[in-house]
């Protein structure tokens with residue numbers, strides 16, 4: 001599977017099927033179920049770590065394309081996007097059409113259909129803000145239906161879809177605002193780069209171009225020539241700590257200054273995984289076995305830098321970092337990608 005994942009890792013699948021429409025996705029999944037085989041629905045392969053043993057069943061590659069307007073009024077358009085549509089092609093089209101709401105999510109690899117899975121987010125936007133519903137094939141019920149956004153369980157890098165193979169996403173509805181301007185810029189680094197106050201709005205094309213530039217500088221835009229991008233993006237989520245755990249962290253980090261943090265919903269605090277990793281002694285470029293390494297541009301990205309490593313080597317590096325951070329700060333990091341046939 002290495003050639004189907006951005007980490008360039010993963011052993012063989014027993015069977016590989018390509019589906020180019022929603023109907024074919026359902027059909028291929030049903031056929032595999034009929035053979036009593038496990039099924040892995042895979043699109044861009046940019047958020048999975050597939051183990052060296054591969055996958056003992058059918059991998060259905062989602063390659064459906066396109067989007068269309070399904071509702072509109074004076075202020076908004078609702079677009080229905082086929083699951084396999086490359087995400088950044090969609091974002092580019094919305095910016096070109098003057099539809100505001102996805103511009104800060106420019107440059108994220110993968111498919112539109114995978115964005116609800118972990119409520120994809122970056123630079124102050126997340127898809128939960130614009131998704132109105134998701135068309136799914138429910139493998140348990142054996143039927144096609146629609147799940148409204150309120151029932152998707154969207155959370156920080158999560159939803160009811162993550163770690164569940166019950167639902168196969170066939171298409172996603174996004175409601176976008178007709179506007180030549182971005183949504184209010186929430187992310188301080190982006191606001192600085194755009195030379196606006198946090199909360200200001202900028203032309204859509206400026207938001208997109210600046211996000212792409214910032215992301216490229218961090219190795220967060222796929223580039224076949226740049227091994228720093230042979231990753232799954234951020235490997236660990238930012239830990240969300242109860243107040244007590246946060247105060248313990250502050251004590252243990254007292255010699256390092258205040259850990260960067262953001263208030264969460266309720267009495268929880270989200271802390272920077274990149275800061276924890278760096279301060280635990282894992283700098284950019286930190287090497288693991290077989291040429292895996294932390295990206296030289298971003299502390300959170302673990303890369304198959306040599307292009308020839310095994311998933312076991314990547315997992316070993318991830319473990320070393322997770323354990324090192326735990327030993328130093330008492331905080332457990334959790335992986336952001338979906339691990340298939342491997343464990344950390």
Ligand SMILES: Cc1cc2nc3c(=O)[nH]c(=O)nc-3n(C[C@H](O)[C@H](O)[C@H](O)COP(=O)(O)OP(=O)(O)OC[C@H]3O[C@@H](n4cnc5c(N)ncnc54)[C@H](O)[C@@H]3O)c2cc1C
Pocket residue numbers: 006040041042043044045046047048062083108109110111112113114115117118119120121122163167168169170219220221222229231232233234338
């Ligand atoms: C360089 C780089 C930068 C990144 N930056 C970001 C970022 O800024 N923010 C962010 O949130 N993510 C980021 N990611 C992670 C990743 O791009 C996103 O999570 C993306 O949405 C994954 O899409 P995909 O099509 O590649 O999914 P895959 O990797 O193919 O699949 C991921 C998971 O979703 C499931 N899945 C995929 N399609 C479907 C479907 N149609 N129905 C049901 N299940 C499905 C798979 O089974 C798997 O469990 C980055 C990755 C890379 C490599």
